[in-house]
Amino acid sequence: MLKPFIGALVLLLLSACTTSTAPEVAPESVVETTPGSAQKSLQTAAASEETRMVAKLKEGYRRNPESSTILFWTDDERRYGFKNADQINFTRAISAGNSPLVLGSNPTDLTEVTYTIEGSEFALADFVSNSANIGLLVVQDGKVLYERYAPGNNRNSRWISFSVTKSLTSMLIGAAIKDGYINSVDDKVVDYLPRLRGSAYEEASIADVLHMASGVAWDETYADRNSDVAKAGGFNGIDLMNYLADLPNEAQPGTKFNYNSAETNLVGEILRSAIGNNAATYLTHKIWQPFGMESDANWALGGPGAGELGGCCISATLRDYARVGLFALADGQLADGTRVLPEGWMAQSIAPSQGYAGYGYLWWLWGDGAYSARGIFGQQILVDPKNDLVIALHSNAPAAVDTPYHQHIEAALAAIRRHLAK
Numbered sequence: 369m370l371k372p373f374i375g376a377l378v379l380l381l382l383s384a385c386t387t388s389t390a391p392e393v394a395p396e397s398v399v400e401t402t403p404g405s406a407q408k409s410l411q412t413a414a415a416s417e418e419t420r421m422v423a424k425l426k427e428g429y430r431r432n433p434e435s436s437t438i439l440f441w442t443d444d445e446r447r448y449g450f451k452n453a454d455q456i457n458f459t460r461a462i463s464a465g466n467s468p469l470v471l472g473s474n475p476t477d478l479t480e481v482t483y484t485i486e487g488s489e490f491a492l493a494d495f496v497s498n499s500a501n502i503g504l505l506v507v508q509d510g511k512v513l514y515e516r517y518a519p520g521n522n523r524n525s526r527w528i529s530f531s532v533t534k535s536l537t538s539m540l541i542g543a544a545i546k547d548g549y550i551n552s553v554d555d556k557v558v559d560y561l562p563r564l565r566g567s568a569y570e571e572a573s574i575a576d577v578l579h580m581a582s583g584v585a586w587d588e589t590y591a592d593r594n595s596d597v598a599k600a601g602g603f604n605g606i607d608l609m610n611y612l613a614d615l616p617n618e619a620q621p622g623t624k625f626n627y628n629s630a631e632t633n634l635v636g637e638i639l640r641s642a643i644g645n646n647a648a649t650y651l652t653h654k655i656w657q658p659f660g661m662e663s664d665a666n667w668a669l670g671g672p673g674a675g676e677l678g679g680c681c682i683s684a685t686l687r688d689y690a691r692v693g694l695f696a697l698a699d700g701q702l703a704d705g706t707r708v709l710p711e712g713w714m715a716q717s718i719a720p721s722q723g724y725a726g727y728g729y730l731w732w733l734w735g736d737g738a739y740s741a742r743g744i745f746g747q748q749i750l751v752d753p754k755n756d757l758v759i760a761l762h763s764n765a766p767a768a769v770d771t772p773y774h775q776h777i778e779a780a781l782a783a784i785r786r787h788l789a790k
Contacts, residue, residue, distance in 0.1 A: 418520075421448040426456045438744075439590050439598065439768055446745070446764050450502075450528045451521070453683045459666035460648040460676060462656050462684075469660030469691055469703075472511035483783035485775055495780040500746060500773040502527060503686040503762035508755065508788055510694065517686075526665060526683040527762040530743030533667070534632040534679040536655075536692060538578055538717060538730035540639055540647060542700060542709040543654045549642040553578065553729075557634070560641040563609045568617035574638060576621040577631050578730055581723035583619040584612070586628040590744070590768045601629040604670025604677055608633055625724030629679055632730065636678015647676040658702050659695050661688045679730075680743075686760050692741070693751045693758030738785070744768040750781055755790050 425445060441449065449456060479493040496504055496516050503521055506514040517525070544550045550560075553575035558565045560574075572582040589595040600611045612630060619626075636647055643650055648667040656665065665688060668681035684692075700709025717729040718739045726733050732740045738752040746763025759781055765773045 418448045418452075421445065422452045422455050425449050425452075429456055440593075443764075443766065450745070450764060451525060453526075453528050453668060453681065454666045457681075458669040458672050458674070459683070460646060460669055462648050462652050462661075462665040462667055462682070464661050464664050464688075465657035467660055468662035469694070471507060471687065471690070472509075474508070474511040474513055476506075476513040478506065478514045478784060478787065481780075481783050481787045483776075483779040485779050490776070490779075492780060492784070495776050498773060498776065500763055500765045500771075501761075502764055503760075505686045505690050505760045506784060506788075507690045507694070507758045507760075510756075513788075515686075521762070523687055524663065524685060525762075526663070526685055527747070528743075529682045529684060529689070529741075529747050530680055530745065531629070531632065532689070532741040532743040532747045532749055533677070533682045534635070534730040535741035535749070536651065536682060537632065537635050537639060537647065537678045539696070539700065539709060539713075540650060540654065541574065541578070541635065541729075542713040542717070543650070544639060544642050546700075546707060546710045546713075547643075549644075550574070550638075557582075557638060560638045561609065561634075564613055567613040568615055569612065572621040574635075575729070577635055577638075578728075579622065579625070579721035579723055580627050580631065580727060580730075581619075581622050581625050581721060582628070582631060583617050583621040583624060584626075584628070584631075585616050585618040586626055586630065588627045588629060597629050602633075602670070602677065602680070603630060604633055604675055605637070607670075608637065622722055625721065625727060632679020633677050635730070636676055639678065640675055647678065654708055655692075655695060658706070658708065659691060660703075661691050663688055686762050689749050689760035689762075690758050693749045693760065696739075696751050697753060697756065697758065746773060746777055748777065748781070750785075752785055755785065755788055757785065757788055759784060 421444065453459060479491060481492045482489055495501060501518060503517045504514065505512065515523070517523070541550065545552065554573050557569050557572050557574060557577060568584045569582060572584070576582050587595040588597045590597060592598060603611055608630060612634065639647055663685045665682055665684035667676045669676055696714055699712070699714045701707050718731055718733055719728060720733060721727050726735065728739065732742050734740065737754050738750060740751070741749040745768055746761065746765040748761040750759040761777065763773070765771050
């Protein structure tokens with residue numbers, strides 16, 4: 369399937385997980401047992417290690433943010449950083465309201481669902497026992513079928529989303545159009561960001577950038593410290609504008625797909641310029657509270673008091689990841705009928721683009737009507753309208769992309785979809 373690309377950036381993050389298998393949990397609550405003395409000692413030691421690691425990451429980031437890149441963190445650094453982004457990086461709050469959208473309950477044993485990779489058969493139980501899997505939530509017809517968390521995590525754990533965020537930013541562009549801040553996705557980027565006039569972005573439209581088809585040259589090689597993404601994937605504000613303004617054009621806008629993490633941040637710049645507000649506040653009052661997200665979240669900033677990274681790093685609970693998917697399923701309409709997004713916005717967002725049929729407005733397309741918000745290290749929200757199905761995933765893959773675990777994600781999620789097909 370499609371590879372989960374996402375902008376490498378900035379923060380120093382990660383969360384707690386061990387290699388042991390957590391039991392399947394009841395959909396409305398995480399199964400918890402009273403720990404014995406030995407288990408309590410292990411939990412105390414783990415908490416102490418988490419505190420120490422988070423303090424180390426925070427100190428390193430505050431001392432020199434540009435010296436640290438998530439792409440080259442160790443497994444232990446990721447293990448605690450992804451869960452504690454707001455303690456390490458500069459963030460802005462996304463506040464939940466007082467009326468969360470209640471998820472129904474329909475406990476379903478999916479552990480025996482099987483899938484095949486390179487001739488070998490695996491069960492979903494194998495997938496969730498992988499140390500890279502932090503949380504898996506399956507919601508169908510608005511009811512939680514399956515919910516499982518790795519040790520050290522639960523339904524209240526926030527986890528970094530990486531480029532899953534860009535799909536929310538795309539929806540906020542839709543909200544800004546509905547509110548009249550933006551006329552159309554056919555508007556030129558430079559209409560909102562005049563600093564880019566005279567650059568390779570002169571003729572690119574908002575739709576071109578949403579399609580990752582601006583025509584501007586960009587190297588998204590994660591393993592290369594000298595690539596554009598390694599050098600500028602986390603840039604924001606003036607630094608972002610200055611870097612992008614110097615890049616050459618390599619294709620006509622709209623014709624060539626080229627994944628560009630910086631351009632997802634550019635969409636965030638367009639959004640803030642249009643609405644005259646910060647993105648986290650807009651998200652809070654347009655989607656998070658009205659739709660009924662259950663928990664507070666946070667959004668990484670380019671620096672203290674700076675703008676949000678449009679393409680990266682909202683940290684939220686797994687259940688609220690799933691509610692984002694339900695919001696997309698509802699085409700941006702609230703329970704009372706109020707429209708947050710223009711009618712038909714999601715259909716427009718997931719129409720195949722000219723540059724690449726597997727990509728829409730910052731959404732990855734499965735080719736059969738389903739679509740995903742995806743982030744490096746295995747984050748995902750999969751939306752399957754035909755089956756009224758949302759699958760949400762928190763992960764700590766051993767590398768940003770292209771690991772065996774990523775293969776298992778694609779195969780396991782496809783197997784769940786087949787099993788639950790209507």
